[in-house]
Amino acid sequence: MASAGTRIAVSAGVGCLAFLTLAVGAATGVVTALTGGTSAGAAPSDSALADIPPTMLALYQQAAPTCPGLPWTVLAAIGKVETDHGRAPSLVSTAGAVGPMQFLPATFQQYALPVPHGGAEPPTPWDPADAVHAAARLLCAHGARGGHDLQAAVYAYNHAQWYVDKVLAQAAAYAGTTGPGRPAPAPSQAAATAIAFARARIGTPYEWGGTGTPGHGYDCSGLTQAAYAAARIPIPRVAQDQYNAGPRLPAGTPLLPGDLLFYGSSPAAITHTALYTDNGRIIEAPRTGIPVREAPYRRQDLHFVGATRPTARR
Structure with missing residues (x-):
């Protein structure tokens, strides 16, 4: 250099x-x-x-x-x-x-x-x-x-x-x-911090109820809560409460890096959450036996319910 x-x-x-x-x-x-x-x-x-x-x-x-x-x-x-x-x-x-x-x-x-x-x-x-x-x-x-x-x-x-x-x-x-020749939307500083935190945990074991305390892994909402704690934005602990806390994005709103995506059978039955990174991908703590990973956000094994944008509360 x-x-x-x-x-x-x-x-x-x-x-x-x-x-x-x-x-x-x-x-x-x-x-x-x-x-x-x-x-x-x-x-x-x-x-x-x-x-x-x-x-x-x-x-x-x-x-x-x-x-x-x-x-x-x-x-x-x-x-x-x-x-x-x-x-x-x-x-x-x-x-x-x-x-x-x-x-x-x-x-x-x-x-x-x-x-x-x-x-x-x-x-x-x-x-x-x-x-x-x-x-x-x-x-x-x-x-x-x-x-x-x-x-x-x-x-x-x-x-x-x-x-x-x-x-x-x-x-x-x-x-x-x-899209062809178009830059992807850039994350805000808070969203970039949350994404960077989550990406650094890729490979960490899944643990039901885990919040990443020393010697422990993460479950889905434990990872998203910890990621936004790193960005100094408090969000609730469990996926349903995180979805309820919003602010929710109206259907059809383009997703931005840092948005939280939620899955389940209905808005009142949220079972999974993940952090959107762009290009149709998420960082998630999926389930027992599968460590934290980056994966497509639309999949046959997940029913997408909606998204929130924690950074909009700042």
């Missing part, structure tokens, strides 16, 4: 002004598609869900809303290009950059504080939570806030146009869509 001139890379084609102009123009189009007037970016595409480890995906989605206008996909793309989300054989570069986001230690110290939830104390570029949040702060300081200039922000990370193009192209691949 290179910040403020710490690593300069030059490709042969960059010296050609015509080539550079075309590359910048293409990158500008990608930036427009990525931001789409939103602050948190799109929902994960299938390729993002397949490629990004759930814990890292959760960190990218948690860190991005700390800089309004920074799509989480850009953070994820940097993590991919730098170290394949921490899976590279070595997390130490020839220039001395270290950790999953490849920070030079001196640069990391400029953006290390405050320590994020789950980060190491004292903060270190080797800790994924510390590193991802520091990367968000660096990008924010160099143009990402408000989506003002994502190209400049990424260029500050590594001073090379090829790097900017590669990161933005990867970010676009990680962004889901709701």
Whole structure:
């Protein structure tokens, strides 16, 4: 990783002004598609869900809303290009950059504080939570806030146009869509936090009555309650009460990331709830023997009753 001139890379084609102009123009189009007037970016595409480890995906989605206008996909793309989300054989570069986001230690110290939830104390570029949040702060300081200039922000990370193009192209691949060429709606900061919390629990065992206390798993409503508690929005404990608490969405209302979806035989007989993530998918704690997972929200084994939007109560 290179910040403020710490690593300069030059490709042969960059010296050609015509080539550079075309590359910048293409990158500008990608930036427009990525931001789409939103602050948190799109929902994960299938390729993002397949490629990004759930814990890292959760960190990218948690860190991005700390800089309004920074799509989480850009953070994820940097993590991919730098170290394949921490899976590279070595997390130490020839220039001395270290950790999953490849920070030079001196640069990391400029953006290390405050320590994020789950980060190491004292903060270190080797800790994924510390590193991802520091990367968000660096990008924010160099143009990402408000989506003002994502190209400049990424260029500050590594001073090379090829790097900017590669990161933005990867970010676009990680962004889901709701239709041909249309960005998926971005979650609010509270919804993004709830989704990130739930996604980080994928693989946790199902436990009837479970609320995720140490040594225990989740049931469906225990997971959704805990996810929104992480976003500082209190909701009731059981699925029926969560549905009754609303605010309910009228039939036909387009779903947004973070909405709670409810299933059962009728509005008065709710038996299951899940957190909507977009692209027709939910994160749910399904039933005994099946851990927390991401799955389609319309299925033959579930009768969809309706949805609520807890974030609308703020």
